[in-house]
Amino acid sequence: MINVGVLGATGAVGQRFVQLLADHPWFNLQTLTASERSAGKPYGKVVNWRLDAPYPDNVSDIVVTPTTVESLKDCDLVFSALPPEVAASLETEIADAGIGVCSNARSHRMDADVPLVIPEVNPDHLGLIDVQRDRGREGFIVTNPNCSTIVLALALAPLRSFEFHDVRVATMQAISGGGFAGVSAMDIYDNVVPYIGSEEEKMESETVKIMGSFDGSEVTPASFGVSASCHRVPVIDGHTIAVWVDVKEPVAEVKKVYANFKSPFSNLPLQPEKAVELLDPPDRPQPRLDRNRGRGMTVSVGRIREGLRFVALGHNTIRGAAGASVLNAELICSRKYL
Ligand SMILES: NC(=O)C1=CN([C@@H]2O[C@H](COP(=O)(O)OP(=O)(O)OC[C@H]3O[C@@H](n4cnc5c(N)ncnc54)[C@H](OP(=O)(O)O)[C@@H]3O)[C@@H](O)[C@H]2O)C=CC1
Numbered sequence: 001m002i003n004v005g006v007l008g009a010t011g012a013v014g015q016r017f018v019q020l021l022a023d024h025p026w027f028n029l030q031t032l033t034a035s036e037r038s039a040g041k042p043y044g045k046v047v048n049w050r051l052d053a054p055y056p057d058n059v060s061d062i063v064v065t066p067t068t069v070e071s072l073k074d075c076d077l078v079f080s081a082l083p084p085e086v087a088a089s090l091e092t093e094i095a096d097a098g099i100g101v102c103s104n105a106r107s108h109r110m111d112a113d114v115p116l117v118i119p120e121v122n123p124d125h126l127g128l129i130d131v132q133r134d135r136g137r138e139g140f141i142v143t144n145p146n147c148s149t150i151v152l153a154l155a156l157a158p159l160r161s162f163e164f165h166d167v168r169v170a171t172m173q174a175i176s177g178g179g180f181a182g183v184s185a186m187d188i189y190d191n192v193v194p195y196i197g198s199e200e201e202k203m204e205s206e207t208v209k210i211m212g213s214f215d216g217s218e219v220t221p222a223s224f225g226v227s228a229s230c231h232r233v234p235v236i237d238g239h240t241i242a243v244w245v246d247v248k249e250p251v252a253e254v255k256k257v258y259a260n261f262k263s264p265f266s267n268l269p270l271q272p273e274k275a276v277e278l279l280d281p282p283d284r285p286q287p288r289l290d291r292n293r294g295r296g297m298t299v300s301v302g303r304i305r306e307g308l309r310f311v312a313l314g315h316n317t318i319r320g321a322a323g324a325s326v327l328n329a330e331l332i333c334s335r336k337y338l
């Protein structure tokens with residue numbers, strides 16, 4: 001068992017980490033951190049559990065610590081659900097102190113020597129851990145992408161066998177992406193908000209890093225362009241995206257590559273049977289009906305039409321956040337980086 005901690009364990013993503021790690025077969029969850037406001041009290045007393053999954057009683061007595069390097073001395077690996085402004089310097093300090101960091105925060109995603117990984121799409125980019133170690137870092141930072149970007153990159157991955165240059169995407173993003181305090185009811189009820197700060201820029205830059213090529217020392221971004229328009233909609237969980245991509249092959253060929261898309265792994269505990277699932281009914285995918293496929297780790301794709309046009313959907317706080325980080329950590333362990 002590998003000793004792990006969750007940074008920012010009381011928040012929306014932190015709670016998802018706790019849910020996924022409380023009974024994990026490889027990870028022993030022993031440290032939970034939060035802000036000074038919550039530190040010093042048992043997790044069961046400070047957490048306001050708001051997930052649609054049962055609260056795991058076995059973590060109740062863990063005393064929440066402040067988020068400092070000293071409080072992580074017994075951890076081999078930590079999962080970060082910290083606000084980005086806190087994550088920026090703290091994750092660096094933690095990795096430099098010899099601890100592995102699997103981060104969900106945006107702060108280091110575009111750093112040249114930090115892998116931005118989706119296991120089924122670019123597992124080879126984990127080689128950037130060696131680049132970090134070659135410059136003397138004892139631990140590492142590995143990041144997972146932005147939640148909408150994960151849905152897009154997984155939906156594009158099967159299309160890599162075709163040529164394309166131009167990807168356009170419009171998102172319909174759930175309110176849980178903004179955190180517990182993120183979007184007020186008055187803003188979102190009976191409404192659509194056509195702005196999510198820097199989300200479009202992240203989708204455009206992160207997608208080409210993820211789908212770029214790694215030569216053992218650096219990542220060269222993919223050569224296609226991405227143009228994104230992002231919108232907040234009154235859905236609790238599940239980001240839906242409409243995608244246009246200039247693939248010329250017939251729809252029947254495209255459906256075949258989706259149906260045949262296989263994960264390159266079979267031994268990771270959180271890996272779903274299908275990373276991408278093709279749905280036939282003309283009115284799917286839908287967030288309420290499809291976000292929990294594969295325990296929230298499957299991206300559903302449907303409405304494939306010539307052009308090429310399609311719709312994809314993924315659970316934003318599981319596949320798009322905490323689940324993405326945990327799957328990355330499982331891959332890191334299976335590759336013996338820990
Ligand atoms: N992959 C993705 O796209 C997604 C990424 N995220 C990212 O995950 C991170 C967490 O988001 P979310 O869970 O929604 O945020 P929340 O606001 O719900 O939770 C924040 C957590 O951080 C703790 N915290 C706040 N300030 C400090 C501080 N100064 N020092 C230490 N801990 C602190 C809070 O503790 P306390 O309760 O004590 O205040 C809480 O545990 C963010 O970086 C966010 O951008 C989020 C959604 C999806």
Ligand SMILES: N[C@@H](CC(=O)OP(=O)(O)O)C(=O)O
Nearest residue numbers: 104105106146147173177178
């Ligand atoms: N911006 C995302 C959530 C998020 O925090 O993304 P990021 O980790 O890329 O900042 C959303 O609102 O749905």
